[in-house]
Amino acid sequence: MIRLISIVVLLALAALFIHCSSSNLHNPPEQQFRIGASTVGIQSVATHLNVPWQIAWGPDQQIWYTEQSGSISKVNPENGQIKHLLKLTDVFRDRTSGLLGMTLHPDFKAHPYVFINYTGYSKEKKRVSRVVRYNYEAAKDTLVNPMLFLEYPAWTSHFGSRIVIASDGKVMISTGDGAQDDNAQNINSPNGKILRYNLDGSIPADNPFKNNPVWAWGLRNPQGLVAVGNKVYCSEHGDATDDEVNLVKKGANYGWPVVEGYVNTDKEKLFARDSMVTEPLKAWTPTIAPAGMTYYASSKIPELKGSLLLTTLKGNSLRALKLNTTGTALVKDVSYFEKAFGRLRSVCVSPAGDIYVTTSNRDWNPNAVAGKNDDRILRIYLLDAKLVSASVKSAVVKPKTPIASNKGALLYTNYCASCHKEDGKGIPNVFPALAKAAIVAGPKAPMLQTVLNGRKQMPKFSFLNDKDLAILLTYVRHKFGQSGPVSDTDVKTARH
Numbered sequence: 278m279i280r281l282i283s284i285v286v287l288l289a290l291a292a293l294f295i296h297c298s299s300s301n302l303h304n305p306p307e308q309q310f311r312i313g314a315s316t317v318g319i320q321s322v323a324t325h326l327n328v329p330w331q332i333a334w335g336p337d338q339q340i341w342y343t344e345q346s347g348s349i350s351k352v353n354p355e356n357g358q359i360k361h362l363l364k365l366t367d368v369f370r371d372r373t374s375g376l377l378g379m380t381l382h383p384d385f386k387a388h389p390y391v392f393i394n395y396t397g398y399s400k401e402k403k404r405v406s407r408v409v410r411y412n413y414e415a416a417k418d419t420l421v422n423p424m425l426f427l428e429y430p431a432w433t434s435h436f437g438s439r440i441v442i443a444s445d446g447k448v449m450i451s452t453g454d455g456a457q458d459d460n461a462q463n464i465n466s467p468n469g470k471i472l473r474y475n476l477d478g479s480i481p482a483d484n485p486f487k488n489n490p491v492w493a494w495g496l497r498n499p500q501g502l503v504a505v506g507n508k509v510y511c512s513e514h515g516d517a518t519d520d521e522v523n524l525v526k527k528g529a530n531y532g533w534p535v536v537e538g539y540v541n542t543d544k545e546k547l548f549a550r551d552s553m554v555t556e557p558l559k560a561w562t563p564t565i566a567p568a569g570m571t572y573y574a575s576s577k578i579p580e581l582k583g584s585l586l587l588t589t590l591k592g593n594s595l596r597a598l599k600l601n602t603t604g605t606a607l608v609k610d611v612s613y614f615e616k617a618f619g620r621l622r623s624v625c626v627s628p629a630g631d632i633y634v635t636t637s638n639r640d641w642n643p644n645a646v647a648g649k650n651d652d653r654i655l656r657i658y659l660l661d662a663k664l665v666s667a668s669v670k671s672a673v674v675k676p677k678t679p680i681a682s683n684k685g686a687l688l689y690t691n692y693c694a695s696c697h698k699e700d701g702k703g704i705p706n707v708f709p710a711l712a713k714a715a716i717v718a719g720p721k722a723p724m725l726q727t728v729l730n731g732r733k734q735m736p737k738f739s740f741l742n743d744k745d746l747a748i749l750l751t752y753v754r755h756k757f758g759q760s761g762p763v764s765d766t767d768v769k770t771a772r773h
């Protein structure tokens with residue numbers, strides 16, 4: 278009997294040890310990568326999560342996180358122990374809706390507030406986004422006294438929903454346009470905006486429009502927001518082109534849905550002249566699907582110091598966007614860990630300079646591929662020289678050099694493969710196959726119209742010039758339809 282008990286105790290101890298070991302800083306990393314002269318280790322701090330949407334470093338040295346279905350928890354990064362704080366019961370979750378953004382007040386002692394943003398239904402059965410402010414009660418380690426801070430319209434996508442407390446103590450909220458094109462340019466709609474409030478939910482007297490929470494507008498789906506010194510930056514998803522990072526300025530119009538990315542087409546120039554459009558610090562085409570963003574102020578990993586850290590979903594990477602000394606421009610953009618962990622959604626940095634990111638491989642996106650431990654919170658930390666292995670791979674994946682003769686394949690990879698897949702087989706019931714599709718094998722005109730104008734979930738590609746579109750579509754027709762080429766003139770004619 279005693280023997281049995283001691284075996285059970287031993288097993289329990291072993292289980293405890295195994296549970297704790299994975300996230301302990303003193304243990305060997307699961308993977309390691311080189312960032313310039315630094316080598317970083319990767320450890321899983323939490324596994325098997327249900328789409329962690331936001332992580333935040335707490336004043337209690339714990340990582341607070343939301344999961345899309347409605348729970349708020351925290352994990353001890355030292356030993357992986359999880360404490361569940363709250364399960365919301367009125368969250369409506371489907372593809373991209375649910376419990377999303379969260380922020381803790383940076384001066385938690387004076388203002389023990391936790392703000393969250395989630396989708397639910399109003400009394401009138403309308404879909405809404407809610408921002409709720411909770412009080413943290415330290416003695417009981419729990420969230421109490423929810424106050425409905427804000428309720429605004431929501432549709433079926435484009436929720437934005439990050440929250441930050443700016444250096445002046447104001448609450449800034451990034452809202453999505455709900456995929457309703459009229460919202461972003463309407464300053465009386467809270468959607469497609471950066472909103473600004475006082476901590477009690479009232480509207481600051483120095484907002485650009487009287488009695489209006491709108492601080493900046495013309496945004497599509499801003500899923501990243503960070504305060505750095507007295508500046509605020511947001512990231513946003515473009516449509517088929519032009520994902521952006523913007524420096525958020527008082528009263529600025531970022532142009533959506535008329536201006537995408539920089540002001541460079543005739544239509545955009547005309548609109549920008551009349552409507553004072555502010556250009557992004559950076560725009561990405563092909564798109565990367567930028568999400569959570571934070572700032573790396575630490576010297577721990579010197580290569581990253583002074584950079585905005587941006588997680589990307591489609592891009593499967595963590596980008597470091599180096600700011601100039603005044604914070605008004607980006608001087609460098611390096612993409613790290615591409616495809617190493619899959620889709621990345623949220624990022625935070627500990628005071629010690631360790632970086633934490635969340636994977637989003639169990640979310641709605643049909644391109645998400647979940648590993649057995651997903652979704653995870655990962656630690657990326659400077660590795661002790663003793664633990665560095667001889668053959669560390671670089672965290673920067675060299676881009677495949679385009680082969681000039683295969684420009685069609687490259688354009689297809691950049692613009693079409695994320696949905697229709699490299700092999701043209703698409704995803705059943707989501708993205709139709711192009712391989713052997715009648716429209717690809719048949720006459721050119723219907724295919725040209727589909728690609729130029731878009732259709733339902735497919736964005737329009739009229740921004741590509743005649744020559745590139747001809748090369749791209751010739752490739753698609755040859756490879757997937759065994760049909761004839763498309764010429765520049767075909768494209769030009771189809772535009773009219």
Ligand code: HEC
Nearest residue numbers: 692693696707708709714716724727728732733734735738
């Ligand atoms: C964001 C995902 C997405 C991207 C990127 C995308 N498509 Fe599509 N595509 C779709 C969807 C969804 C449909 C089906 C639309 C519908 O329901 O009518 C579609 C339909 C099509 C069709 C019609 C298929 C048929 O059988 O009727 C063609 C042709 C096509 N896409 C070509 C392209 C090409 C070429 C590109 C790259 C330039 C591209 N698509 C990029 C999502 C995408």
